[in-house]
Amino acid sequence: MEMSRAFKIAVLPGDGIGPEVTEAALIVLDALQDSMKGLELRLEKAEAGYDCIRKYGTNLPPETLDVIKGSDACLKGPMTTPEEPGSPISVAVTLRKYFDLYANIRPCKSLPRVPCLKPNIDLIIVRENTEGLYSGKEFEVSPGVGVALRIITKRASERIARVAFELAMKRKRKVSFVHKANILKLTDGIFKEGVLKVAKEYPGVELEELHVDAMAMQLIKRPESFDVIVTTNMFGDILSDEAAQTVGGLGLTAGANIGDRFGMFEPVHGSAPKYAGQNKVNPMAMIFAAKMMLEYLGLKEAAERVEKAVLGVLEEGKYLTYDLGGSSKTMEVARAIAEKIKAQGERMKMESNLRNRFFA
DSSP states (O other), X not given: OOOSSOEEEEEEOOSTTHHHHHHHXXXXXHHHHHHSTTOOEEEEEOOOSHHHHHHHSSSXXXXXXXXXXXSSEEEEOOOOOOOSTTSOOOHHHHHHHHTTOOEXXXXXXXXXXXXXXXXXXXXXXXXXXXSBGGGOOEEEEETTEEEEOOBOOHHHXXXXXXXXXXHHHTTTSEEEEEEOTTTSTTHHHHHHHHXXXXXXXXXXXXXEEEXXXXXXXXXXXXXXXXXXXXXXXXXXXXXXXXXXXXXXXGGGOEEEEEOSSOEEEEESSOOOGGGTTSSOSXXXXXXXXXXXXXXXXXXXXXXXXXXXXXXXXXXXXXXOOGGGTOOOOHHHHHHHHHHHHHHHHHHHHHHHXXXXXXXX
16 A cells, blocks of 8 residues: 655653553554555654653643644553642643644444443544533632533534534434533533534434433443434543443543544543553553544554454454453553554565466
């Protein structure tokens, strides 16, 4: 497969287990480049996260932001976010706001040999990524009394709804929208109106409406019935973690943060500092994040090879980390996936040679 140009990728290893799972993903991407003619990913690492606060006074140094701005996409590892009042907001939230990455997209799909709630789950949660309670606007009105602003706008509601409907058009043509407008009548009322307005542009898509508490239950009761789920920021954050657990947990789930001009990709799990340096955590979520990045860049065949290699390792069951009932190390899993990719490349090269010889 010929590529038209090289792609610049900003790589943020992060902290905690971040550097380990990021290195695992880079092993896979290196194998992919070795096995695909013309594929060129120019990977540039940059510092960000908790450890940067002590060194630079910020978790996102200006130099790192410059690297990201000069790239085609960002592959971000897990990072610890301090919880103390007045501490920096998370790097992910900062980047979402800076690049207006308004769509958070989290696929959840049943995987081979992975304990799942149902064997046929295949859904995507589309979460509004820039406002809601995660806008971070809060203040203390008097000692011991705090107020947080839940900001919902017509513009953001309509554009996230459009992302969901466009995805549904490529899948099973069903959108479930989730809110709590019976209680949050104004803010979720705006979100609901935005979804219903956009829905009129897609008459061929089935529309389902659920309150968030009912949705939390239905994700357990009938996860296989959902296709694309769209909701507001905090509801989406909570529901996407719940959905991830139905298909094996956070160690297998990745997310995309996409705007009109840029994309950032990350595993949805945290930095798990207690496991840092132990080479034992599951790298598949980070590798799936890299796969989503390749899709975003238009490298469909490359993304398919990564997914096929991960599924091959899961089906084989020889290299599994502790969360999947195995005892393999992080890098052993990464190398096993990389070997699958190399084997795919060799097989396709052999098939191409045979075709050329036969039709010569």
